[in-house]
Amino acid sequence: MSTPHGTGTAMSDPLDLIDFATLLTEEEREIQATVARFLADRVRPHLPEWFDNAHFARELAPELGALGLLGMHLEGYGCAGTNAVSYGLACLELEAADSGLRSFVSVQGSLSMYSIHRWGSEKQKQEWLPGLAAGTAIGCFGLTEPDFGSNPAGMRTRAVRDGSDWILDGTKTWITNGGIADVATVWANTEDGVRGFLVPRGTPGFTTRDIGRKLSLRASVTSELHLDGVRLPAEARLPGAKGLRGPLSCLNEARFGILFGAVGAGRDSLQAALRYADSRVQFDRPISGFQLTQRKFADMALALGNSALLAVHLGRLKDGGRLRPEQVSVGKLNNVREALAIARECRTVLGANGISLEHSPIRHANNLESVLTYEGTSEIHTLVVGQALTGRAARDAADVRPTS
Structure with missing residues (x-):
């Protein structure tokens, strides 16, 4: 770790400023370091090319599975069964x-594995979870529709009984992994309320279309799911999920990973800007020595540190079984908003060079524009927090409130 005065060397990790590592157990630090080493060796050298070419390296899935990262916070069925903080730290390094x-x-x-693990039958768990944990199978989660994002209660996808079978019709959109998934968890309205169904790839009437021309999350597959008279047997339905509590509980799990992941995007952006400012010379000295640049760094380091402390605190609450849905909203709202502001500010430190994919802040900023919106927009999470503070549901807030 660098010393505060006189070395002329940028701090390699801005979270060292708050001794972040001392908040973690030895096992948690080792998991974080293992993920970081894998990414440094296998992923980071290729990211500019993957982002530029809108390429997702599917071959990484079994490698991530071998590391135990897929469904790592779940128990059994080939899952690693780590604590929530360890899962969060893995998300931090991944993002x-x-x-x-x-x-x-x-x-x-x-989303995919948790929906099966939490709401599925034992047969469904045995059939899908080991392969998903190993990365030999890929899953996706179909909730969002073209006209219903923040209001899932209005979904038009329908499932109707036909004898002992179910017939599904509808469209889902902005589905991560959709075009490469071997199984989709699809949520549909039934005469008995919202229910979840497992739809394997290759089922007649089930097709996907990848969404192109994205300026964000380019190194990721985003797709539409189309269900046209898809016939499923009765055992395809997730027996434990009834109503919106099913899908919203899954979203809460994903939001937890996001609030840690955003810290990683902010940290990487700040690290890139610190390195650049230490080597970029203007007016005969490194720009890291200018007051306005240092003010930017100080403000960003404070915001990043606060976000990291909040993430670990919420992780400890989750591990203790005490994390409430509105607290997840606090973390997602704050940490993504701060990470996006950090990435944008870091881009300004890099000047014109900041728009090049040789440097990560502009890529993080573009990606975080999506992260700010998905798994609940900032507006929706603001309403959740507002209701928790006042005890009053703002207009439509009751329809979108997360559940545990």
């Missing part, structure tokens, strides 16, 4: 590389 990679892991573990 420090790229939000698209963290999104893949989040959707695989906290």
Whole structure:
């Protein structure tokens, strides 16, 4: 760690400023370091090219599975069974590389796998979870529709009984992993309320279309799911999920990973700007020695440190079984908002060079524009926090309130 005065060397990790590592157990630090080493060797050298070419490296899935990262916070069925903080730290490192990679892991573990683990039958768990944990199978989570994002209660996808079978019709959009998934958890309205169904790839009537021309999350697969008279047997329904509590509980799991992941994106952006400012000379000295640049760094380091402390605190609450949904909203709202502001400010430190993919802040900023919106927009999380503070539901807030 660098000393505060006189060395002329940028701090390699801005979280050293608050001794972040001392908040973690030895096992948690080792998990974080293992993920960071894997990413440094296997992923980081390729990220500019993958982002530029809108490429997701599917071959990474079994490698991530071998590391135990897929559904790592779940118990049994080949899952690692780590604590929540360890899962959060893995998400931090994954998003420090790229939000698209963290999104893949989040959707695989906290949406696809969690929906099966929490709401599925034992047969469904045995059939799907080991392969998903190993990365030999890929899952996705179909909730959002073209006209219903923040208001999932209005979904138009329908499932109707036909004898002992179910017939599904509808469209889902902005589905991460959709075009490469072997199984989709699809939520649909039924005469008995919202229910979840497992739809394997190749089921007649089930097709996908990847969404192109994205300026964000380019190193990630985002797709539409189309269900046209999809016939499923009765055992395809998730038996434990009834009503919106099912999908919203899964979203809460994903939001937890996001609030850690955002810290990683902010940290990586600040690290890039610190390195650049230490080597970029203007007016015969490094720009890191100018007052306005140092003020930017100080403000960003404070925001990043506060976000990291909040993330670990919420992780400890989750491990203790005491984390409330509105607290997840606090973490997601604050940490993503701060990370986006940090990435944008770091881009200004890099000047014109900051728009090049040779440097990570502009890529993080573009990605975080999506992260700010998905798994609940900042407006929705603001309403959740507002209701928790006042005890009053603002207009439509009751329809979107997360559940445990």
